[in-house]
Amino acid sequence: MDAFITLIVSFAIPTAIVAAIFVALLFYVLPREVRTIFKRELKSYFTSPIAYVLFVVFLGISNALSFFFTGVLEGGEADLFLPYFQYLPWYLILIAPAVGMRLWSEEQRLGTLELMLTMPLAPWHAILGKYLAAAVVLFTMLVLSFPIVWTVNFLGEPDNGVLMAGFVATYFVALCFLAVTSVISAITRSQLVALLVSVAICLILWLGGLPHLSEMLMNLKGGWLVAWPVLKLVNMVGVMPHFTELAKGVLGLRDIVFFVSFIAFCLFATSVAIRLKRA
């Protein structure tokens, strides 16, 4: 029973908080237009098979891989962080762009962009409404991976606070990848191109933060004159270190600011991409 209560405290409450943030944003903070776009977009995720397929793929891969290949079952302590969360961002490199690829490219393919942009709303209403809908899809996906937490709690006595931090960190990474996809899908009308390019960029973003790369950069300064600034930039925006910090359970302001500003920048870039598309 005690374990049950801890579970509720450490998961249901944070989940409810995130859900409440969404509701508050949509119903009290943001204008009606954002809500209308959000509703349409979310409905369209769940009336088509996309969301369900992605859920199954994500949950299947993440659970199967963590159990079969990373040895949670044998690792007596049931410390979920390393085996489970370390791999989640890797799946998200594929899953987040798959959720976001249709955001703007579908709009361009159908020609409805013309309709939307001649309606009385600011482009950021549409950008935000769509982004939030996709963010809710990713959130639902993470919430659905709850059984793994239950399993681990059944098997041992993990630190649920750290588990929760793992989920928060993972969600931030997912939101970053989604924001990147939003920009790319505004550039192309092909969902496939949007998916492939976004996956590539997310991969670079993720790998760019590898600790090895930072070390390499220290030693490379002299040569590689052309590549160095590029590598340095990639290294600076690499999301991995921020993920690792957050996932450890250190709720650092620095990392949260990084994630939030990264997302804000991408959404701004989306609006620029849409404007360029029209000119």
Place this chain on the structure above:
Amino acid sequence: MIEVENLHKHFGSKVAVDGVSFTVKKGEVLGFLGPNGAGKSTTMRMVTGYLPATQGRVRIGGADIEENEIEAKSKIGYLPEAAPLYSDMTVEAFLRFAAEMRRVPASEIQAAVDKAIETTFLEPVRHQSVDTLSKGYRHRTCFAQSIIHDPEVLILDEPTDGLDPNQKHEIRQLIRRMGETKAILFSTHILEEVEASCTRAIIIDRGKVVADGTPEELKARATNAGTVLLRATGLAGSGIKAELEKLSESSKVEVVESGDDGITARIAPAKGKADKLSAAVYGVCKEKNLTVHELKVEEGRLDLLFRELTKKDADK
């Protein structure tokens, strides 16, 4: 309501719209004519604020489409050329979405949707998914979207495209009826449409306005305007032709049919004498004691004017 001033649009080095100006007042239906690629759609996209203009201004009910974007856009209903729709929605859900986006108050949405469905004859497909609709229904669904908020300004890019003759007729009448209380700008390349529903028309060719006036004024500009068609007997055709050519009011006599005992001919008026030609022709007939079977003043034809204005330069 719609004021367009010196509008330009360049795509790279290509000039799509080159200094177009016009106004549409409340109660006016302006037909926008031109061959494909003349810049009709580009102009409409700038008027609706979808494309930014390279140069020039657009004001909708006094609000500038770029500086005061949201206010201007809220006055417009727009049917884009391709009639785009969200394919994963039903007709009703789509219209509901459009009504919400167009700021119809929540309590009036149902009534607005019902009215738009009734006006555009969409009742049979109301609950059908958009991607199963035929072209005509798709077009009308998008049309319904444009009138759902009862806008002051309607901009319709080829509103009758893809409709069957009955539906075309209905939509034309609808445009005419709505034109009494709104400012409507619609593009078409069907000329009879202009006569059926416009109070004024503009012909545009390669980005420039080449003619602007009421359908009657435009027709009067056509080369065939004022031509008199005569079928008369009582004298050899060649004789009648010679008499007609002598008239100072005629510039050219085109023989349609000529025989020993009569003629059918088309007599083109001399410049500035179109209104006197028929009387002069009748005078000749009376003087020569001819039997007149037919004497008709032809109305100018829009299609001729259209071809004259838009073809000339293409041949250069």
